[in-house]
Amino acid sequence: MLINELSKRTGLSIHTLRYYENYGLFKGVSDEKVKSNNYKNYDESLVEKVELIKGAKEVGFTLSEIKKLLDGWYNKRLSVEKKIEIVNAKVNEIDTKIHQLKQVRKFLVEAIKDIENGDC
Amino acid sequence: MLINELSKRTGLSIHTLRYYENYGLFKGVSDEKVKSNNYKNYDESLVEKVELIKGAKEVGFTLSEIKKLLDGWYNKRLSVEKKIEIVNAKVNEIDTKIHQLKQVRKFLVEAIKDIENGDC
DNA sequence: AACAAGTATAGAGTATGGTTTATACTTGAT
């Protein structure tokens, strides 16, 4: 698919997608057979990948962290152990974040009780 | 306590704390009885409040969102119903974020399996 | 053939969330 379709399917603007592509989060490929342009084609699987990027961003991961993760993941030269280590580290960070979210949530639920009791 | 202690207890730099204070996330108070300076005193309860701000930031909430939440919460002029509505809305956002984190986590755990199977 | 709409690239501009620097005053230990 072309960038316009990827944009529509992911909900990210064409500008943002190009920014991500330049940042190195993914790559579109120009069709070698077509000489008249260098329009880039984006693979079906990129939709899911972009959604992952979106989700990771929304929960506070930076583009740099996301890039490191994806780089490790798809890098053929890394050993299986090293790859697993990278991804596992991210899973642990996620668990920390889930914990933090639950803390904030608890704080807010307590606050609601206080408000109901007129304590604030 | 003075800003230095607040900084040490929360792990945020003095600069960042001042930035947050100017942003309106909390207020220190100058001691009226002391005329020679206008050093600000920060209440014990601010430690917890700042930790909440830190936690909320780490899971992707912006300062603007955090401010809105705190403003609603401590605003005496808002009705109890309105306050609860504001805080409840944030609890729902948190639930969404927890859900997103679990999605990303699942994605990564799948990735680990793929790596173990040599599928990538 | 003409022209609106899509694509690519580069670069400027913007918002957020800080960090750093400069200046000036205060405090506390020696």
Place this chain on the structure above:
DNA sequence: ATCAAGTATAAACCATACTCTATACTTGTT
């Protein structure tokens, strides 16, 4: 008394993550 360390304020500076503008080329429709 002095002087390092702490505090306050303001402003400049910076990184991140976009967002917009300008330019140029391509495509598809009429």
